[in-house]
Amino acid sequence: MNTFYLKHIISILGITTGIFAFGNIRANASEGQNVYKDTSTHSGINISQNATDLQAQILPPTQEQYPTPIPDPSPDRVPQIETPAPISPGRETRGGSSYIGVGGNIGLGGDTTLSEGSFSVISKIGLTNNFSVRPSALIGDNAVFLIPLTLDFPVESVTDTGVQQISVAPYIGGGAAISTGQDNTVGFLLTGGVDVPLSPQFTANAGVNVGFINDTEVGLMLGVGYNF
Known part of the structure; x- marks a missing residue:
C-alpha cells in the first residue's frame, strides 16, 4: 500500500517539475525575442539618424538654411551729387596752361x-x-x-x-x-x-x-x- 502511494507521489512530482521546466523555457524564449526586437529597433534608429546626417553633409545648403541677406543701406551707397568745379584763377584748362x-x-x-x-x-x-x-x-x-x-x-x-x-x-x-x-x-x-x-x-x-x-x-x- 505504501509502495502504491509512493509511486503516485513520484509521478506527480515529475509532472510538476516538467511543467515548471517548460514554463521557464517559454519565458526565456519570449525574453530573447524582446531583446532582439529592441536591438533591431535601436539599430534602425541609429542607421536612420546616420543616413540623415550624411545626407545633410552631402546636399548643398538650401535657401531656408541660409536666407538671402537684406542689403543694409549705407552712406557709401547713397548716390553722390557732383558739384561743379570751383573757380580757380590761373589753373590749367583742357586747352592748356595759363x-x-x-x-x-x-x-x-x-x-x-x-x-x-x-x-x-x-x-x-x-x-x-x-x-x-x-x-x-x-x-x-x-x-x-x-x-x-x-x-x-x-x-x-x-x-x-x-x-x-x-x-x-x-x-x-x-x-x-x-x-x-x-x-x-x-x-x-x-x-x-x-x-x-x-x-x-x-x-x-x-x-x-x-x-x-x-x-x-x-x-x-x-x-x-x-x-x-
Whole structure:
C-alpha cells in the first residue's frame, strides 16, 4: 500500500517539475525575442539618424538654411551729387596752361588801335576746366583793352610727321573792348583763335578780334606766352 502511494507521489512530482521546466523555457524564449526586437529597433534608429546626417553633409545648403541677406543701406551707397568745379584763377584748362606774353596786332579795318598795327600784351587766365579769361592790351596811338571770356576746347593733334607733332587748342568767346581815345568808348567784343603748345614753358597764340566800338574793328593778333 505504501509502495502504491509512493509511486503516485513520484509521478506527480515529475509532472510538476516538467511543467515548471517548460514554463521557464517559454519565458526565456519570449525574453530573447524582446531583446532582439529592441536591438533591431535601436539599430534602425541609429542607421536612420546616420543616413540623415550624411545626407545633410552631402546636399548643398538650401535657401531656408541660409536666407538671402537684406542689403543694409549705407552712406557709401547713397548716390553722390557732383558739384561743379570751383573757380580757380590761373589753373590749367583742357586747352592748356595759363600764360602771359607779348606779341603784335595787325589791323584789318576800322578807326581804333584794334584795327591798326600795334604792340600787344596777351594773357590767358584759366578759371575752370572749360573757361578762361584772356585780357590783352594793344598799345598804339591810343590803348585798347580787350577782356573776353572764352570757352576752351581740348588740345587736338593737327599733324604727326613722326619727327614733330603739332597740336592746337581752339577757343571762342566774347566780352568787352575798351578804347581810351577821345571819347573812351566801350564796345562789344567777339574773339576766336588757337593756342599752340610749343613746350612745357611756352605757348604760341593766334587770334582774331572783332570789336564794335565806333565802327566794326577787326584785328589779327599773334604772340607767344610763358606758361605758369
